Amino acid sequence: xxxxxxxxxxxxxxxxxxxxxxxxxxxxxxxxxxxxxxxxxxxxxxxxxxxxxxxxxxxxxxxxxxxxxxxxxxxxxxxxxxxxxxxxxxxxxxxxxxxxxxxxxxxxxxxxxxxxxxxxxxxxxxxxxxxxxxxxxxxxxxxxxxxxxxxxxxxxxxxxxxxxxxxxxxxxxxxxxxxxxxxxxxxxxxxxxxxxxxxxxxxxxxxxxxxxxxxxxxxxxxxxxxxxxxxxxxxxxxxxxxxxxxxxxxxxxxxxxxxxxxxxxxxxxxxxxxxxxxxxxxxxx
Amino acid sequence: xxxxxxxxxxxxxxxxxxxxxxxxxxxxxxxxxxxxxxxxxxxxxxxxxxxxxxxxxxxxxxxxxxxxxxxxxxxxxxxxxxxxxxxxxxxxxxxxxxxxxxxxxxxxxxxxxxxxxxxxxxxxxxxxxxxxxxxxxxxxxxxxxxxxxxxxxxxxxxxxxxxxxxxxxxxxxxxxxxxxxxxxxxxxxxxxxxxxxxxxxxxxxxxxxxxxxxxxxxxxxxxxxxxxxxxxxxxxxxxxxxxxxxxxxxxxxxxxxxxxxxxxxxxxxxxxxxxxxxxxxxxxxxxxxxxxxxxxxxxxxxxxx
Numbered sequence: 006x007x008x009x010x011x012x013x014x015x016x017x018x019x020x021x022x023x024x025x026x027x028x029x030x031x032x033x034x035x036x037x038x039x040x041x042x043x044x045x046x047x048x049x050x051x052x053x054x055x056x057x058x059x060x061x062x063x064x065x066x067x068x069x070x071x072x073x074x075x076x077x078x079x080x081x082x083x084x085x086x087x088x089x090x091x092x093x094x095x096x097x098x099x100x101x102x103x104x105x106x107x108x109x110x111x112x113x114x115x116x117x118x119x120x121x122x123x124x125x126x127x128x129x130x131x132x133x134x135x136x137x138x139x140x141x142x143x144x145x146x147x148x149x150x151x152x153x154x155x156x157x158x159x160x161x162x163x164x165x166x167x168x169x170x171x172x173x174x175x176x177x178x179x180x181x182x183x184x185x186x187x188x189x190x191x192x193x194x195x196x197x198x199x200x201x202x203x204x205x206x207x208x209x210x211x212x213x214x215x216x217x218x219x220x221x222x223x224x225x226x227x228x229x230x231x232x233x234x235x236x237x238x239x240x241x242x243x244x245x246x247x248x249x250x251x252x253x254x255x256x257x258x259x260x261x262x263x264x265x266x267x268x269x270x271x272x273x274x275x276x277x278x279x280x281x282x283x284x285x286x287x288x289x290x
Numbered sequence: 291x292x293x294x295x296x297x298x299x300x301x302x303x304x305x306x307x308x309x310x311x312x313x314x315x316x317x318x319x320x321x322x323x324x325x326x327x328x329x330x331x332x333x334x335x336x337x338x339x340x341x342x343x344x345x346x347x348x349x350x351x352x353x354x355x356x357x358x359x360x361x362x363x364x365x366x367x368x369x370x371x372x373x374x375x376x377x378x379x380x381x382x383x384x385x386x387x388x389x390x391x392x393x394x395x396x397x398x399x400x401x402x403x404x405x406x407x408x409x410x411x412x413x414x415x416x417x418x419x420x421x422x423x424x425x426x427x428x429x430x431x432x433x434x435x436x437x438x439x440x441x442x443x444x445x446x447x448x449x450x451x452x453x454x455x456x457x458x459x460x461x462x463x464x465x466x467x468x469x470x471x472x473x474x475x476x477x478x479x480x481x482x483x484x485x486x487x488x489x490x491x492x493x494x495x496x497x498x499x500x501x502x503x504x505x506x507x508x509x510x511x512x513x514x515x516x517x518x519x520x521x522x523x524x525x526x527x528x529x530x531x532x533x534x535x536x537x538x539x540x541x542x543x544x545x546x547x548x549x550x551x552x553x554x555x556x557x558x559x560x561x562x563x564x565x566x567x568x569x570x571x572x573x574x575x576x577x578x579x580x581x582x583x584x585x586x587x588x589x590x591x592x593x594x595x
Contacts, residue, residue: 020388020391020392023384023388024385024388024389024392024399027381027384027385027388027403028399028402028403030462031402031403031405031406031462031465031466032402032405034406034414034417034418034421034462035405035409035414035417037417037420037421037428038413038414038416038417038420041417041420049426050425050426051426052425052426060428060431061428097317100313101313101314101317102314104310104311104313104314105310105311105313105314105315107310108306108307108310108311109311112303112304112306112307112310113300113303114303114304114307114308115292115304117307120311122579124314124318125579126575126579127318127322129516129519129571129574129575129578130322130571131519131520131522131523131544131567131571132523132525133523133524133525133543133544133547133564133567134329134523134564134565134567134568134571135322135325135326135329135564136547136548136564137329137332137547137551137552137557137560137561137564138325138326138328138329138332138561139321139325140552141325141328141332141557142320142321142324142325142328157317157321158321160317160321161317161318161321161322164314164317164318165318168314193303193306194306218408221410222409222410222411222412224410224411224412224525224526225525225526225544225548229548229552239410239413240410240412240413241412243412243413243416244412244416244530253419253420253423255420255423255426258416258420259416259417259420261413262413262414262416262417265410265413266409266410266413266414269408269409269410270405270408270409273401273404273408274401277397277400277401277404280404280408281400281404281470281474
């Protein structure tokens with residue numbers, strides 16, 4: 006009995022306690038974001054060292070910050086912009102990635118190896134390396150300050166990722182299935198579209214969710230390529246319109262941060278296993 | 291393989307492959323390869339927002355080399371990359387080992403652990419900025435009531451403390467990625483190896499050091515190299531938390547390039563400042579390719595045996 010108790014005690018000390026502490030650390034900023042979003046200003050701006058003040062709770066929750074967001078700023082518009090841009094750039098990237106991934110994984114042609122490597126290398130190019138010349142390119146194509154500036158540039162980091170992930174996925178589908186279809190008279194294209202792609206749906210879903218969250222979260226290109234308030238995405242809109250000089254409207258800033266985070270967190274919570282497999286799959290390459 | 295010697299079937303396959311690759315290659319050539327060449331060109335001219343610019347050779351780079359803020363920026367970036375990566379790897383490894391032992395509520399704990407990695411970085415960083423607010427900081431409240439501080443700490447106020455704060459936020463955001471990937475690696479390790487080690491009398495630490503760590507090495511390397519690239523080229527955290535301040539003391543390459551190239555409008559100098567990242571990134575990528583290839587060769591050899 007004593008030993009069982011000792012083991013349980015040990016488990017608490019070495020497993021639950023540290024894990025709990027780390028979880029609190031991981032989640033506290035989100036709690037703080039949510040709390041601030043619903044807390045009235047007079048509760049918000051209380052110096053930290055004021056006696057008898059409990060900052061971790063509020064008894065007078067308010068919707069004023071959320072209301073401000075939707076009434077006084079173009080937040081609803083930014084949400085729509087972000088959604089539109091994320092959906093289109095994800096669509097383009099999945100289309101390109103599916104075709105390219107299939108070609109590299111399945112077809113025998115010269116340069117297949119180097120091309121695979123080249124696409125992997127583009128995956129490793131951070132957006133910050135090229136944002137200034139890319140801005141010039143966007144301007145030469147007269148795309149500056151339009152949603153297309155983002156819809157067409159986000160695929161630069163999404164296509165390599167999708168291709169790489171789907172390549173790995175195609176390799177797990179047995180070649181015999183396609184060969185059977187071809188013996189039955191299907192063309193290579195038909196075999197690809199009707200046999201391989203349907204089997205790759207889980208892979209496509211993983212790549213799609215991951216690509217969607219990446220474009221939803223993108224900041225630098227949206228900051229540099231878009232200047233009109235009505236064309237902004239959520240991350241840029243919140244940062245640039247709710248901070249005036251040195252004044253931070255913390256209530257509405259946190260309300261905006263919360264509203265911008267909830268959609269991705271929501272999608273993610275439904276597809277968490279797909280997301281994790283995309284994450285680890287991409288790394289294992 | 292060449293075209294004239296190929297059979298009709300092979301030619302057909304090559305054409306098909308070429309057609310399938312066209313959309314992806316088109317996008318990457320127009321929006322990655324071309325901008326890269328354009329960036330190289332911009333960095334050797336003196337273009338500004340209202341001036342087309344003429345060829346000036348390496349003057350932009352020489353100017354940066356002698357610029358004290360740029361030197362500081364280079365130091366910051368190296369320090370930031372090293373410190374944040376060590377933190378992420380260390381904590382991520384601990385979290386992965388802990389998560390690997392959890393039986394109940396596995397999914398929900400893993401899912402909440404990943405949140406910082408999912409949520410738009412800029413938005414969660416804003417929450418941190420609010421937590422660091424000098425007058426209303428909840429962290430100060432917490433530390434004050436624990437008796438660890440007795441006066442206000444200004445988390446983003448001085449050069450050293452501001453860089454430390456940014457490193458902490460980076461580790462907070464990136465750690466889940468390490469933890470979840472390492473966890474996936476841990477789950478592929480055969481439990482029989484641990485049993486064998488335990489029978490041989492290996493302690494917990496010895497089991498980690500002699501079984502887990504070497505077997506996890508390939509996954510660790512890939513995650514670390516990927517994270518080094520992204521941390522080295524980071525922009526958002528510094529842009530939001532300090533904006534490079536106080537007095538330009540916490541810039542990274544990317545934020546400094548933004549400040550010169552976009553905020554001040556000296557496009558060419560900005561392009562040069564961000565291209566300054568290239569040599570290091572190039573080396574890391576080469577190393578990564580070499581490491582992956584070597585891993586594949588080892589696998590082949592094992593298979594043949």
